[in-house]
Amino acid sequence: MTTPYRRKRYWNEPRMGWYERAYIFEVLRGLMITGRVFLKNLGTFMLGRRGALTTYYPEEQRPDYARHNRGRHVLVQRADGKPQCVACNLCATVCPAKVIEIESACDLSDAAHPKYPARFAIDYSRCIFCGLCVEACPEDAIRMQPETPHFPGPDRTTMWSHREDLLSWQPARDAAKPYPPAGEEEAR
Amino acid sequence: MPEIRINGQPIEARKDETVLEVCRANGIDVPCFCWHPELSIAGNCRMCLVEVEGRGLDIACNMPVSAGMEVYTESEAVRDHRRAILQFITLNHPVDCGICDKAGECLLQDHHYAHNAKASISHEPKVRAPKHVDLSDRIVLDNERCILCLRCTRFTAEISKSHALGVIERGDHASIRPVEGHPLADDPYSDNIIDLCPVGALLSKDFLHRARVWYLQATPSVCPGCSRGCTVDVWHRKKEWFLKSVGVEENLKIARVTPRENPAVNGPWICNKGRDLAKILERPRATQALIAGQPVTTAQAIEHARRLIAGAKSPRALVSNWGSNEELEALQRHLGTRMRCVVKADRKAEPGERIEDDLLIRADKNPNTRRALELFGEPAADAAQGADLVLLWGELADPALLPAGVPRIVLGSWIDPVNDSAQVFLPVSVQTERSGHYTNFDGVVSAFAPCFDKPAGVSDAAVLFAQLALAPGARP
Numbered sequence: 001m002t003t004p005y006r007r008k009r010y011w012n013e014p015r016m017g018w019y020e021r022a023y024i025f026e027v028l029r030g031l032m033i034t035g036r037v038f039l040k041n042l043g044t045f046m047l048g049r050r051g052a053l054t055t056y057y058p059e060e061q062r063p064d065y066a067r068h069n070r071g072r073h074v075l076v077q078r079a080d081g082k083p084q085c086v087a088c089n090l091c092a093t094v095c096p097a098k099v100i101e102i103e104s105a106c107d108l109s110d111a112a113h114p115k116y117p118a119r120f121a122i123d124y125s126r127c128i129f130c131g132l133c134v135e136a137c138p139e140d141a142i143r144m145q146p147e148t149p150h151f152p153g154p155d156r157t158t159m160w161s162h163r164e165d166l167l168s169w170q171p172a173r174d175a176a177k178p179y180p181p182a183g184e185e186e187a188r
Numbered sequence: 189m190p191e192i193r194i195n196g197q198p199i200e201a202r203k204d205e206t207v208l209e210v211c212r213a214n215g216i217d218v219p220c221f222c223w224h225p226e227l228s229i230a231g232n233c234r235m236c237l238v239e240v241e242g243r244g245l246d247i248a249c250n251m252p253v254s255a256g257m258e259v260y261t262e263s264e265a266v267r268d269h270r271r272a273i274l275q276f277i278t279l280n281h282p283v284d285c286g287i288c289d290k291a292g293e294c295l296l297q298d299h300h301y302a303h304n305a306k307a308s309i310s311h312e313p314k315v316r317a318p319k320h321v322d323l324s325d326r327i328v329l330d331n332e333r334c335i336l337c338l339r340c341t342r343f344t345a346e347i348s349k350s351h352a353l354g355v356i357e358r359g360d361h362a363s364i365r366p367v368e369g370h371p372l373a374d375d376p377y378s379d380n381i382i383d384l385c386p387v388g389a390l391l392s393k394d395f396l397h398r399a400r401v402w403y404l405q406a407t408p409s410v411c412p413g414c415s416r417g418c419t420v421d422v423w424h425r426k427k428e429w430f431l432k433s434v435g436v437e438e439n440l441k442i443a444r445v446t447p448r449e450n451p452a453v454n455g456p457w458i459c460n461k462g463r464d465l466a467k468i469l470e471r472p473r474a475t476q477a478l479i480a481g482q483p484v485t486t487a488q489a490i491e492h493a494r495r496l497i498a499g500a501k502s503p504r505a506l507v508s509n510w511g512s513n514e515e516l517e518a519l520q521r522h523l524g525t526r527m528r529c530v531v532k533a534d535r536k537a538e539p540g541e542r543i544e545d546d547l548l549i550r551a552d553k554n555p556n557t558r559r560a561l562e563l564f565g566e567p568a569a570d571a572a573q574g575a576d577l578v579l580l581w582g583e584l585a586d587p588a589l590l591p592a593g594v595p596r597i598v599l600g601s602w603i604d605p606v607n608d609s610a611q612v613f614l615p616v617s618v619q620t621e622r623s624g625h626y627t628n629f630d631g632v633v634s635a636f637a638p639c640f641d642k643p644a645g646v647s648d649a650a651v652l653f654a655q656l657a658l659a660p661g662a663r664p
Contacts, residue, residue: 086287087397089403115287160433
């Protein structure tokens with residue numbers, strides 16, 4: 001025996017008189033609002049002035065990102081320009097969308113950092129900008145900048161960002177991250 | 189049968205057992221680094237400390253049972269000492285798990301987390317040591333990570349008997365080094381020390397930085413390198429971790445091969461040849477059916493082969509002893525009455541390869557000779573002579589077996605000049621693309637499972653035998 005469905009009554013149920021129940025007057029009122037905004041935008045567009053808030057992407061990009069917006073990724077570089085990344089794959093492992101792919105390689109001549117990423121790629125067609133990669137990184141090697149990545153195109157397979165693009169930013173004098181770390185030299 | 193009490197629970201033990209063995213046999217977890225069931229007792233890691241009523245703390249791995257002893261494995265004193273031992277072991281360990289290939293399957297990581305140990309409390313700078321010491325062309329030693337459990341030196345001294353490794357220096361400068369005059373490269377079992385190493389000190393050069401272990405899955409398989417038929421784990425990338433942009437070829441490659449413990453065949457060991465299965469199985473593949481060297485569809489090639497078989501008076505089949513039990517039985521069922529089947533060797537020993545020893549390696553370098561001979565009998569020396577059609581299945585170790593000038597149907601997996609000179613060539617799958625069983629020289633049957641999908645155009649040999657047995661023009 002199932003109980004029959006009963007529509008839930010809300011505290012703010014609209015009270016409708018005969019005018020609202022006639023339906024057509026209210027529809028016309030709504031169309032008038034839409035039409036007024038449309039004609040106003042059309043007019044300003046024809047006069048060559050900005051009307052709606054539309055940004056004409058990709059020719060036009062908005063600069064007003066919040067300071068802590070999680071946008072495109074950058075790979076931090078050491079003083080000698082090599083990536084800070086040690087290819088531990090923790091970012092790729094923690095990534096909920098599985099968009100980070102790293103090919104690690106071994107350079108025995110660099111005794112302090114023998115393992116490095118030979119290739120590093122992020123697929124921005126699937127990235128959800130959660131920032132877990134930045135949190136997981138034990139080396140502070142991956143960070144996010146406020147501006148978004150730009151991959152306008154008709155094909156989602158071309159939205160990979162590779163090591164060369166990601167290494168485009170270098171903190172010239174980053175007081176928070178001196179290299180080599182203080183105390184490392186005398187310990188050796 | 190002395191009865192002892194472990195954590196208050198009475199347990200029957202054998203007289204010749206140690207407390208550690210009794211604990212492990214009864215599912216009581218006692219952590220250890222240096223103890224290994226197949227090696228002698230070293231007792232140097234001190235991790236398996238237990239408390240015995242009236243005798244205080246001592247190591248369980250070297251403690252024979254005696255009647256009426258009361259053992260506590262989880263008392264407060266034991267836990268305190270375990271944490272202290274872990275502090276001691278990590279005193280000079282670099283804890284560079286981020287770049288260590290062992291991370292994820294490392295005993296030191298596991299014990300550290302399981303026993304809730306703290307990060308190092310030492311203020312002293314860690315002793316630095318060489319990060320890359322070449323032990324052989326296959327193995328590299330990271331001296332900083334070594335915890336000196338001496339499993340590797342005991343393995344080379346007791347199991348492989350190459351005596352290739354020893355310890356030099358003392359205290360925190362002690363390190364594993366190769367012994368002069370006993371090169372580790374000459375030890376055909378050397379790679380077992382990589383699995384034995386409880387930390388990431390001994391690393392395979394072939395696997396170095398190729399993948400984090402949690403990206404890989406192990407598929408049970410059988411080593412086809414010799415008639416011992418050791419059971420192995422073939423490690424390959426998990427489907428959910430398949431790469432899409434960077435190094436996509438890694439998705440369908442064997443990352444590494446490790447032994448799958450099997451007391452009936454190989455115990456916990458395999459030889460280095462078994463670790464290099466990729467060298468045999470990942471040679472350039474033949475995936476296109478051919479008629480007289482010209483590419484055709486598989487259906488056309490099968491139809492041409494059926495006509496050749498129907499027109500032959502005395503056809504012979506050269507049977508692959510790399511075929512699984514199922515494939516050999518399929519051949520006998522479908523073509524056994526039509527053709528005379530002759531078992532031949534697919535591969536022989538490579539130059540410089542160890543032929544035979546008394547640990548694992550057998551002289552016959554093919555996995556399933558026993559089952560093939562059971563089904564088809566010992567071949568006569570001139571068995572292939574006098575044929576007017578030869579069906580060659582698999583490779584041919586001895587090219588003289590193939591009679592000259594006779595039309596050939598070839599079933600092969602890899603690119604080979606013999607494919608182009610055959611009347612019909614049909615591509616077949618390799619071991620990592622199908623399931624089946626091998627019977628080793630002793631009659632022990634072991635199963636292997638598929639790791640990868642077959643490439644387009646490639647079929648299983650068992651399916652092809654059924655199709656070849658039909659009359660020309662028949663629809664399967």
